[in-house]
Amino acid sequence: MAEAAVKTAAADAGAAERELTDGFHLVIDALKLNGITTIYGVPGIPITDFGRMAQASGIRVLSFRHEQNAGYAAAIAGFLTKKPGICLTVSAPGFLNGLTALAHATTNCFPMILISGSSEREIVDLQQGDYEEMDQLAIAKPLCKAAFRVLHAADIGVGFARAIRAAVSGRPGGVYLDLPAKLFGQVVDADAGRKSLVKVVDPAPAQIPAPAAVRRALEVLRAAKRPLIILGKGAAYAQADDAIKTFVEKSGAPFLPMSMAKGLLPDTHPQCAGAARSTVLKDSDVVMLIGARLNWLLSHGKGKTWGEPHSKKFVQVDIEPKEMDSNVEIAAPVVGDIGSAVSAILDGMGGNWPAPPADWIKAVTSKREENIAKMAPRLMNNNSPMDYHGALGVLRNIARERPDAILVNEGANTLDLARGIIDVYQPRKRIDVGTWGVMGIGMGYAIGAAIETGKPVLAVEGDSAFGFSGMEIETICRYDLPVCVVIFNNDGIYRGTDVNKAGSDPATTVFVKGARYDRMIEAFGGIGVNAASPDELKRAVNAAMDSGKPTLINAVIDPAAGSESGRIGNLNPQSKLAKK
Numbered sequence: 001m002a003e004a005a006v007k008t009a010a011a012d013a014g015a016a017e018r019e020l021t022d023g024f025h026l027v028i029d030a031l032k033l034n035g036i037t038t039i040y041g042v043p044g045i046p047i048t049d050f051g052r053m054a055q056a057s058g059i060r061v062l063s064f065r066h067e068q069n070a071g072y073a074a075a076i077a078g079f080l081t082k083k084p085g086i087c088l089t090v091s092a093p094g095f096l097n098g099l100t101a102l103a104h105a106t107t108n109c110f111p112m113i114l115i116s117g118s119s120e121r122e123i124v125d126l127q128q129g130d131y132e133e134m135d136q137l138a139i140a141k142p143l144c145k146a147a148f149r150v151l152h153a154a155d156i157g158v159g160f161a162r163a164i165r166a167a168v169s170g171r172p173g174g175v176y177l178d179l180p181a182k183l184f185g186q187v188v189d190a191d192a193g194r195k196s197l198v199k200v201v202d203p204a205p206a207q208i209p210a211p212a213a214v215r216r217a218l219e220v221l222r223a224a225k226r227p228l229i230i231l232g233k234g235a236a237y238a239q240a241d242d243a244i245k246t247f248v249e250k251s252g253a254p255f256l257p258m259s260m261a262k263g264l265l266p267d268t269h270p271q272c273a274g275a276a277r278s279t280v281l282k283d284s285d286v287v288m289l290i291g292a293r294l295n296w297l298l299s300h301g302k303g304k305t306w307g308e309p310h311s312k313k314f315v316q317v318d319i320e321p322k323e324m325d326s327n328v329e330i331a332a333p334v335v336g337d338i339g340s341a342v343s344a345i346l347d348g349m350g351g352n353w354p355a356p357p358a359d360w361i362k363a364v365t366s367k368r369e370e371n372i373a374k375m376a377p378r379l380m381n382n383n384s385p386m387d388y389h390g391a392l393g394v395l396r397n398i399a400r401e402r403p404d405a406i407l408v409n410e411g412a413n414t415l416d417l418a419r420g421i422i423d424v425y426q427p428r429k430r431i432d433v434g435t436w437g438v439m440g441i442g443m444g445y446a447i448g449a450a451i452e453t454g455k456p457v458l459a460v461e462g463d464s465a466f467g468f469s470g471m472e473i474e475t476i477c478r479y480d481l482p483v484c485v486v487i488f489n490n491d492g493i494y495r496g497t498d499v500n501k502a503g504s505d506p507a508t509t510v511f512v513k514g515a516r517y518d519r520m521i522e523a524f525g526g527i528g529v530n531a532a533s534p535d536e537l538k539r540a541v542n543a544a545m546d547s548g549k550p551t552l553i554n555a556v557i558d559p560a561a562g563s564e565s566g567r568i569g570n571l572n573p574q575s576k577l578a579k580k
């Protein structure tokens, strides 16, 4: 009898517990309901328990060493999956550390949600000096596409729905979601809580271009004598790979992939004009941009890169109407999502689309062959220490043999030369510094890409670039990810040869000579290799890719081999005064 009474009491208590939920659980339920299964972050007050509970509920919670790297992982997860990548941080300093990645996601049009815990509103707003006090919402707002704060547990469902829609619909971008500490502990009736959650239906609705816009674009394209198609990372994001490939091939036009659009069609495709970039930009008469912006990376669509002023017409396919005429007049704007727009254009081309004039194709092809032939012998040298070409020649062959590996790339010379030399064969297999040319994406991207795709990752890093996120090699080892990091170690930024003429401190661009980055990963149980020649590099990378074990290769590059700022040295301001 006594035993039965205890049992009944326990069952009642259980039933009572089941009828309640709280902010912690509603956030987890809101994420799960919307198919979000991974969180990248750094724990601490007030989100430590939330992270534990999320992990216990089956969400994958990847814990980083610095929020910026977690943020970059979330950003690239968004690019690779078309779902918002989630970064979770603590208040003020953790939030600020994640904010760079959020701004980066917005600039690059990647869907991402930065969720930060925040301190007590009453104290923060009166500026009474709370633990990690900061008005995070106000600070995030100008740096992202949308920013929201949820004050009541009953609003968690709507808060997440708004954040998800803002991140992925239209032109994707970063969203900030502020969750004050108090919210997590708020208790609500479980049934009401369940009903308050929102499953977002059709989060990124198709945006069908107007038929008249499609007809206008086709007219401009049909009249072209020297057409060029430029594919941007928006085209890669769209995952409309078949439609894009069919369109490019049907058009017969040369195409130029921006760096993260490489592989939409293989770089070795006969229409690829990557190795004849200056020729096609200068001499084309009609340029069709697909998910590419006329920003600094394309010299704003004007100036000597583009030949005679006003000598060409632009067709632009973009989901964002405000993008049109941003730098030069767009003769045929096609506003719509890339998949719908390219399909509509393809339909409008009909069965007998005329091939571009043969002399144009011949001019582009012969320039391309000439440039490829010029480069070939440099890629085969076996110098030790290596120069960029000798080392990249090896990686180029490895990328050809392992086309499903994802290439992460950052640095200056290491970036610019790798972009030109390493061919990409499949869509979304090259991820890099993006619109800002930012250093620091390396390890975050490598981790995000490995987690989201399950594919091997090859990260080709300048020694400076690597330093921005280098501590995450512990994270790579901890999660045992198939990441091979190759550090192009030329003892510094651009070159390792600068001398400070004034005094005893080292020059600002040089690092410790002969550093052995390979030893860093050994501290965490990874494999470190020092590679002084292309042959050694080849062996080490192949072994890493075969084993799938976390590996860091210190590739010894001649400190004198690089040039100032890689290929963009012209952007450095010059002093008009005589050098002292």
Ligand SMILES: Cc1ncc(C[n+]2csc(CCOP(=O)(O)OP(=O)(O)O)c2C)c(N)n1
Residues within 6 Å of the ligand: 410, 411, 412, 413, 414, 415, 437, 438, 439, 440, 461, 462, 463, 464, 465, 466, 488, 490, 492, 493, 494, 495, 562, 566
């Ligand atoms: C966040 C950030 N800080 C600084 C820079 C300036 N910057 C451009 S490239 C670069 C490093 C280049 O050196 P490295 O990665 O070693 O490549 P290398 O040219 O030596 O191959 C730096 C610091 C930047 N782009 N982003």
Ligand SMILES: [Mg+2]
Residues within 6 Å of the ligand: 462, 463, 464, 488, 489, 490, 491, 492, 493, 494, 495
């Ligand atoms: Mg360097």
